[in-house]
Amino acid sequence: MRNQQVIKLFLVIILSITYIFSFSHFGALAYDSVINRSDEFAEGTTIGSVSVAGKTRNEAMKMVDEQLTDYLNETKITLKYKEKSEAFDLGLFHFDVENSVSKAKHGQANSVIVKLDTIEDVLISLSPSILDDIHLDEVQAAILNYAENLEPGNYEIRLDPYLTGTGSETTIAESVIESQFVENELDLFAGKSIEIPATSQFSLLKFVEDEIGAVSQGSLSKIATAIYDVILPTNFDIIERHISSELPAYASLGFEAKADIDLKNDLVFSNPNEFSYFIEFENKNDSLYVSLKGPEFLNKYVIISEDKETFKPKIIRQFNPMLGPTEIKVKVAGKEGQLIKIYREYRDEKGMVLKKELIAEDFYPPVHQVEVQGLIVKEGDSSTTIPNTDNGQVENQDGSSSSPNNSKDSSDPNSKTDLNNPDSSNDDELWGKENEIPK
Known part of the structure; x- marks a missing residue:
């Protein structure tokens, strides 16, 4: 009985010694592990776009700071309002790297504090009146969103969606095809509305092929001229345009556009804006009105005509013995x-000219006048002479120019043209002289 008590006491002492030894040894290891790991971030922890899993706070601060340097060097943020853009100054950001690391939660995605x-x-530089019509807090939140992740890149923020107004449509420009030039074919366009989507290109021939069908060249050119007229006072880019050899009666000088399906003469232009515009056709008082509608432009686009010149026609004279x-x-x-x-001036809201560009240089050559005149036949003589006239310089039928006031006297045989004698002196001038070296 006594031996059993001794054995039990011995076992208790052994277990106690083992427990104390294990606690002191393994407890120290566990404590050391906990203390050392408490300064490292858990798996899945990010600060901005930087993964800091398994990193100490000091290591994480260094990594985030390096990423911030890359972000500031490689990032560009552009604010765009209608057709005007402005680069955003990244110096307006103030980053707090230390608090971003110290307040980061383990195992989660954390934003950088900025x-x-x-x-x-910056907004006033885009438009002096924009502050009256924009949700400022929402714009600031959108800008901060591109900074909190520290992800380098080129970003564009359109301000139009943050406007308080609805941005209703307005009539930008209008053109009229007068009633005397309106044909039945033009009724095919009445009531039509052509959408020019944002950042897209428009072709008149393609539209006619898809929506209208067969149209004569004359009617198509009138439509092209009216459309060209309404898109000129905009920032639309003219890609393809043609004009006739003579200015049509329905068009003003510098504002004609010719279209021809057979010759593939098209009117092509593009809309560089971030919103759609509409070209609408309407019959009023027997005239066809063409208008461009859409959001009002920020800038003003003024069309200016300059350097107009005229060229007088020549007189081409033909001779006919059947006339008096x-x-x-x-x-x-x-x-x-x-x-x-034709120039386009870009003017800001204050009327200041931003730039001036040449849109077109239209030239219509003169149409030379062709006159038919009789010949003078001397009595008792078969020779004829070219009569003197009061006209200025003329161009003969063979293309040479002459001035009647400076011509040789009609009594000079060299100035006569013998219509009945093929061996007259004019033959020498026509066929050349003997032994003449060919040119």
């Missing part, structure tokens, strides 16, 4: 040629 200075001056000596008939009426340059 504050933003006032952005009112002083009889003159106009076969083709002459018409002056014209040249004009």
Whole structure:
């Protein structure tokens, strides 16, 4: 009985010694492990775009600071309001790396703590009146969103969605095809509305092919001219445009656009804006009105005509012995040629000219007048002479120019043209002289 008590006591002492030894040894290891690991971030922990899993706070601060340097060097944020853009100054950001690391939660995605200075001056540079129509807090939150992740890149923030107004449509420009030029074919366009989507390209020939069908060249050119007229006072880019050899009666100088399906003469332009515009056709008082509608532009686009020149036609004279000596008939009426340059001025809201660009330089060559005139036949002589006229310089049918006031005397045999004698002196001038070296 006594031996059993001794054995039990011995076992208790052994277990106690083992427990104390294990606690002191393994407890120290556990404590050391806990103490050392408490300064390292758990798996899945990120600060901005930086993964700091398994890193100490000091290591994490160094990594985030390096990422911040890359972000500031490689990031560009652009604010865009209608057709105007402005680069955002990254110096308006104030990053707090130390608090971002110290307050980061283990195993979670954490944003970088960053504050933003006032952005009112940046917005005013886009438009002096924008502060009255925009949700400022929402814009600041959108800008901060591109900073809290420290992800380098090029970002564009459109301000139009943050406006308090609805941005209703307005009539930008209007053109009219007068009633005397309206044909039945133009009724095919009445009531139509053509959408020019944001950042897209428009082709008149493709639209006609898809939506209208067969249209004559004359009617198509009138539509092209009206559309060209309404898109000129915009920032639309003219890609393809043609004009006729003579200015049509329905078009103003510098504002014609010719379209022809057979010749593939198209009117093509693009809308560079972030919103759609609409070209609408409406019949009013027997005239066809063409209008461009959409959000109002920020800038003003003024069309200016400059450097207009005119070119007088020449007189091309033909001779017909069937007419009387002083009889003159106009076969083709002459018409002056014209040249004009069309410029587009970009003006801001205050009216200051931002830039001026040449849009077109239209030239219509003169139409030379063709006159048919009789010949003078001397009595008792078969020779004829070219009658003197009061006209200025003329261009003969063979293309040479002459001035009647400076011509040789009609009594000079060299100035006569013998219509009945093929061996007259004019033959030498036509066929050349003997032993003449060919040119």
